Amino acid sequence: MHRRSKQTSCFACVASKRGCDKVLPVCSRCEEKEITCEYPAVRHRRGRQLPKSSQAGIADDGPRAEDSSIIANQLATTDERGDIHLLSINGNNSTTQLQNSQSCSTFTGTNLPSHASFLPVFPSQIALDIDLSSSNQLSPPYDRLKFFLLPSAWTIAYHYEPPAAYPPGDVLLNFTRGIQSWLKRFFHQGHNPFIHRHLYSNTTMPLCMQDAFTSISIQNAIASNEHIIDDIFASQVGDLVTKQPIEGSETFSLLSTRDHIARTQALLIHLLLALFSSSIPRRAKAEGLIATLHHWTNQLWQSASQDANFHDVIQSISSVDGVGCVSIDDPVSDLYQSFVLYESTRRTWILSNFATGVYQSLRGNWGTTCTGDICITARAELWDASSPARWAAIAKSKDPLFVYSLHGQSLLKDSVAAEEVDEFMRHLYTIMWGINKVEDWIVQSGDTVSIIY
Known part of the structure; x- marks a missing residue:
């Protein structure tokens, strides 16, 4: 038998024989050295049932979607460090009833998390083509790795209900701090929860x-010289x-999904920096580009979904012996690279709609339409x-x-531990459910991850 490792320090600190403060997700030494910080994997026993008291007000029986516009009566400003502060906080935590238009099953506010009553409800019939948790889906050998390529994986679900409750100021403040943290992480480490480490x-x-x-x-670096940053932002x-090539032109048709995601992520970063800055001119210019970001995001989604369909066809052809068939020497590596590209696409799509919805709500624009919802690997x-x-190995097992x-309610219903769920999703859940509900989930799971930024 192999002894299970008791190592809790990150690999970089162990290799350099230095003390590790074990801060998650990046220890202080790795952040200072600007190097990749990775910890040993922690095994969790599946099937743990959360106490009923911890599930009360969190789990329910129906899937739901939400409008990307999160409503709140706040205005944002920043301090000299560039951190966001919210002014004129006027939260409203009232709850209402949500009704599934197809099943006609009603969910009352007492069965929902404190900030989820404004979430629209998805028709319960929406589902993937296969049961991903079933062990009988392992043949042929690579089918289980193709969960993100299925046609149903690219279905955008729409269902809109008017918002009825507002996340309080501390939740929105934590959300914007998290976005700022992710941007800084990209600068220091070259990746973050929406830009994969192997994307570029x-x-x-x-x-x-x-x-x-x-x-x-x-x-x-020069946050105090706002006029200089304004000029650089406007120029870039x-x-x-x-x-960018004109849509409909031959040059535009030659853009690959990688071209689409690069320009969309670049514009998203510029707008995230500007929209939550203290500069009025920069915010005003960024507001005028929100529609462009959404347009590029939709074009990215269309390109990726078409590529995924073509990729699946090529994979099917390559599995048949015969003259003229396409040969893929390393199907696992090929699928992994596709996962990196398409999962980054999904996260970029979600964050573009979600973050701009939060900003527009902070500015008092309550009329943002629902952009729908998509599947993501949690x-x-x-x-x-x-x-x-x-x-x-992980995808197969x-x-x-x-x-x-x-x-996300389905994860709680299945007793999935908080630490098993990606940081990207946990951060979105703080807006949907409230920080306290997510903290309860983490504590009841016995995990040590943090959602506070």
């Missing part, structure tokens, strides 16, 4: 992403937008896997937790 690792980072990377550095964003180990082999982003 096999090639030179696109120039538009290099400019976005530079913008993060500049804003954190202006170049990014004006240099299992943290799959996003954090360091190699194709490790990713494949565990449920990928591939769910609609606003269907």
Whole structure:
């Protein structure tokens, strides 16, 4: 028998024989050295049932979606460090009844988390083509790795209900701090919860992403010189937008999904920096580009979904022996690279709609329409896997937790531990459920992850 490792320090500190403060997700030493910080995997016993008291007000029986516009009566400003503060807080935690238009089953506010009563409800018939948690789906050998390529995995679900409750100021403040933290993490480590570590690792980072990377550095370095940052923002964003090929042109048709995601992530970073800044001119210009971001995000989604369908066809052809068939020498590596691209696409799509919805709500724009909801891989180990082999091993042995982003209640219902769920999703759940509900989930799971930024 192999002895289970009791190592709790990160690999980098162990290798350098230095003390590790074990801060999650990145220890202080790794953050200071700007190196990758990875901890040993922690095994969790599945099937743990949370106490009924911890599930009360959290889990329910129906999937639901939410409008990307999160309503609140707040205005935002920043201090000299660039952190966000909320003014004129006027939260309303009233609850209401939500009704599924197809099943006609009513959920009362007493059965919902404190901030979930404004969530629209998905028709219960929405489901994936296969049962991903079933062990009989392992043949042919790579089918279980293709969960993100299924046609149903690219279905955008729409169902809108008017919002009825507002997340309080501390929840929105924590959300914006988390976004700022993710941008800084990209600057220090080259990746974050919506930009995969291997998305740009096999090639030179696109120039538009290099400019976005530079913008993060500049804003954190010379935050007091707002007029300089305003000029740099206007120049970089202006170049990014004006240099794009015209939609419908031959040049535009040649854009790959990687081209689409690079320009969309670059614009998203620029807008996240500007929308939550203290500069009125920068915020005003960024507001005018929200529609462009949504348009690019939709084009990215369309390109990725078409590519995924083509990828599945090629995989099917390559599995048949015969002359003229396409040969894929390393199907696991190929699927892993596709996962990195498409999962980054999903997270970019969600964050673009979610973050701009939060901002517009903070500004008092209550009329944002529902953008729908999409599936995302919530299992943290799959996003954090360091190699194709490790990713494949996890995907074959565990449920990928591939769910609609606003269907997180199903994870609680299945007693999934908070630490098993990706940081990206846990952070969104703080808006949907409230910080206290997510903290209860973490504590009852016996985990040590943090949702406080």
